[in-house]
Amino acid sequence: MRHDAVRGHLDGLLLAVLETGPLHGYAIITAVQQRSGGVLELRTGTIYPALNRLERIGLLRSSWQTTGERRRRCYELTEAGRRTLAGERTAWREFTTAIGSVLNPVAPPGAVT
Amino acid sequence: MSAVTPRSDPVEDCVSTLAAAVHGPARTKARMVAEVREDLTDAVAERTRAGLTYQRAAAQAVREFGTPDELVVSWQRELTIAQARHTARTVALTVPLVVACWYLVRRAGHDQTWELARTAQMLGVHLSGVSAITALLAAVALAVTGTLARRLPTPDRLPLAVAWGGTVASASMAFATLALALAAALGTDWLLFASAGTLAASSHALVAGSARSCRRCARLPAVGASSAGAR
Helix, strand or coil: CCHHHHHHHHHHHHHHHCCCCCEEHHHHHHHHHHHCCCCCCCCHHHHHHHHHHHHHCCCEEEEEEEECCEEEEEEEECHHHHHHHHHHHHHHHHHHHHHHHHHCCCCCCCCCC | CCCCCHHHCHHHHHHHHHHHHCCCCHHHHHHHHHHHHHHHHHHHHHHHHCCCCHHHHHHHHHHHHCCHHHHHHHHHHHHHHHHHHHHHHHHHHHHHHHHHHHHHHHHHHHHCCCHHHHHHHHHHHHHHHHHHHHHHHHHHHHHHCCHHHHCCCCCCCHHHHHHHHHHHHHHHHHHHHHHHHHHHHHCCCHHHHHHHHHHHHHHHHHHHHHHHHHHHHHHCHHHHCCHHHHC
C-alpha cells in the first residue's frame, strides 16, 4: 500500500503501536511494518514530525534513554493518547463498516441477481 | 573495516541535506535530526547483520526513509509551528517585564522636571497596550497549537501572525530601552532606569531574534500547505 494512502491514518497507527509500552523511533517503524505484514509502506522520515506533533498536543510524552553508547528518544502514550486511540478505533470501525456495506451490499432475501 | 568516508556515507548525506533544508528552533531541530541519525544507524545495522554491505544497507535505509524533497514539507510544517510556539512563549514571558519598565518611565514623569518623561509616558501607555495585545495573541497561539489542536485545526496563518506579533512586541521593547536610557541619563534615579533599560534591551534581543526566525519559517512553502496534511 502506497505511503500517501497511509498518511491520513498515521496518528492512529503510531498511537496503536505505542499502546503496549514505550518505543523509540526505529522500533515504532518496525512495529508498524510487522503488524501490517509488510503491506503498509511508510516513508519512515514522515514519522518524526508526526511524533513531535503528537507530543506537542499531549497525546505522547518522550524522553532520552541511554543504552551503552547509544541515546534513543523513547515515546509513550499519555492518558489523553489512550483516549484518542480508543476514539480512532471506533471511528475506523464505523468507517470500514460503512464502506464495506457499500462495496459488498448484502442482497435482500428473494432479490433476483 | 569498510573504508567509508563521511562524505560518501548515504546516511550522513541524507541527514545533513534534510537538516540544511528545514528551519526552526535549534533545539527542536537538533533533537529531530539526532533521532533520525540514531534510527538510520539502527536500520543500517539491521541490514548489515542480514548480510548487506554497509553502502547497500545505508542506501536501502535512506530510500525507505524518503528523500529530503518528500519530507521537507511535513518537517517544515512542524518546525514552523515549533518556532511559532517558541516566539509566543518568549513574548508571553517578556512582555510583562517591558510593561513593568514602562511603569517605571511613567513614575519618572511625576517629578515633572523634564518634558521627555511626559512624552515617554504617552508613548508608554500606547505601547503597553500594544504589548498586552501581542501577549494575548501569544497565549492564544500557545493554546491553539497545544492541547486545543486535538480538536481544532491549526490556522495556516497563525505562525505568520505570531511572527508579526513578536516583531511589534520587540519594537515596543526597543522604544522602552531608548526611553529608559534617556531617563537614566536625565533623571535622578539613574541606577534603577539603567537596570530596567538593560532588562528591556535583553527582552528586545530575545524577542527580535525569535520573531525574525518565525518570519523566516512562516514564509517557507510548507506553511502554505493545508493543515489537513498534518495528519
